[in-house]
Amino acid sequence: MTPSPAEPGSGGGFVRRKRVWFHHCDPAGIVFYPQYLLLVNEVLQDWFETGLEVGYAGLFAERRVGIPTVRLECDFIAPSRLGDDLDITLTVARIGKSSFELRYECAGTEPDDVRVRIRAVLVTTSLDGHGTIPIPQDIRTAMERYT
Structure with missing residues (x-):
């Protein structure tokens, strides 16, 4: 299941x-950190298309x-494992x-279960x-709906 985007401006x-699949994981069965960047890039593309x-x-x-990324900061808070569902929120x-600066929060499906926070310019x-x-x-106007 994919949650719907919030109403713009809300x-x-x-x-x-996103589901954590085998190809996202290292031999210990947790997400190998660069894979988060691939996951958030998929969310970015989906945001452009549908948001x-x-x-x-x-x-x-x-x-x-x-739209290259020129700055990237990542805080890895807790591991994600094979089979986990992650709700990735772009703001x-x-x-x-x-x-433009985007913030991503990758969280498990339980409350307060943040795994990773990413800041990208x-x-x-x-x-x-x-x-x-x-x-x-047209892009600026569409983005402003999400501020």
């Missing part, structure tokens, strides 16, 4: 449930806009001229000139 963030209603593939292929912490770039560009207005 402060609840965009939530997706912001901006075609993620078209952003790159047609609009030639990149918008800040929107600047060409960058992304910047909008031209895939042709490779320099920073202002966040496109």
Whole structure:
């Protein structure tokens, strides 16, 4: 089951449930820490597609806009194990001229069961000139609904 995103502007963030599969785990059966980055990137893509209603593939292929991560901070609080369900919540912490800050919280399905918190700063770039560009207005407007 995948929880629905909260209503934009409700402060609840965009939530997706992810199952911990074998390929996410190290030999001890816990999530190998870089796998969290893959999981949150999947949530980012889903947020663009369904939360912001901006075609993620078209952003790159047609609009030639990149959104690389330029800063990343991770706090690993508790382990996640094979078979666990994680609710990953994405919230918008800040929107600047060409960058935006996202916060992710990866939690088990029980109350107060936070496993990982991630802070990511992304910047909008031209895939042709490779320099920073202002966040496109339609994306900015859609993101503002989640602040």
